[in-house]
Amino acid sequence: MNPAPSEPGRYRNSARQFVMFGIVGGSGMIVNMIVTVLMNKANGGIQNAQDILFPIGGTQFNFRFTTLVWIVAFLVANVYNFMLNRHWTFGKGHKAPFWHEFWPFLVVGSVAAAAGIFIKLAFTNPTSPLYLPEPWWHEDAGVHSREYWSQLLTIVLTMPINFVINKLWTFRAVRRRHHARSTAGAAV
Secondary structure: OOOOOOHHHHHHHHHHHHHHHHHHHHHHHHHHHHHHHHHHHHOOOHHHOOOEEEEOOOOOOEEEHHHHHHHHHHHHHHHHHHHHHHHHHOOOOOOOOHHHHHHHHHHHHHHHHHHHHHHHHHHHOOOOOOOOOOOOOEOOOHHHEHHHHHHHHHHHHHHHHHHHHHHHHHHHHHHHHHHHHHHHHHHO
């Protein structure tokens, strides 16, 4: 077993992992945006992003196409990010079986994605104080698209939460439990 790193060594290691997690997250953001663009194009363009797919219960709220895009893009990018983080960012040490690490990663991402739905909707709802205002943001041109910018900004806002919880739970605690079980099983 390796000796525990010194305090500065732990900070350096965490900083290195955060940068690596950010690189993976950046590439995952590209995957997420590709899915977002493709889904919006398939739906007739970003001007249709606020289309209502169905009402939510008997309330005044609706499930919109933009929310479906957020969920699908999250799922695709989450699987992509998990694979890269599992093997590159947190690749050292004893790994737990794939599914033992994937489910916690998905749960963490899903919590951040659920919060992200509300953040994204706040950026795109004209009655919200966080609404991305015209003339800069609008749905007439892709580079100024409120739909795309809200997607990007929401990802950036939820990434630090994902890093901390995944580092401490998914890729540390889950692996330690698995390693302890494996070691105990081998000793018997």
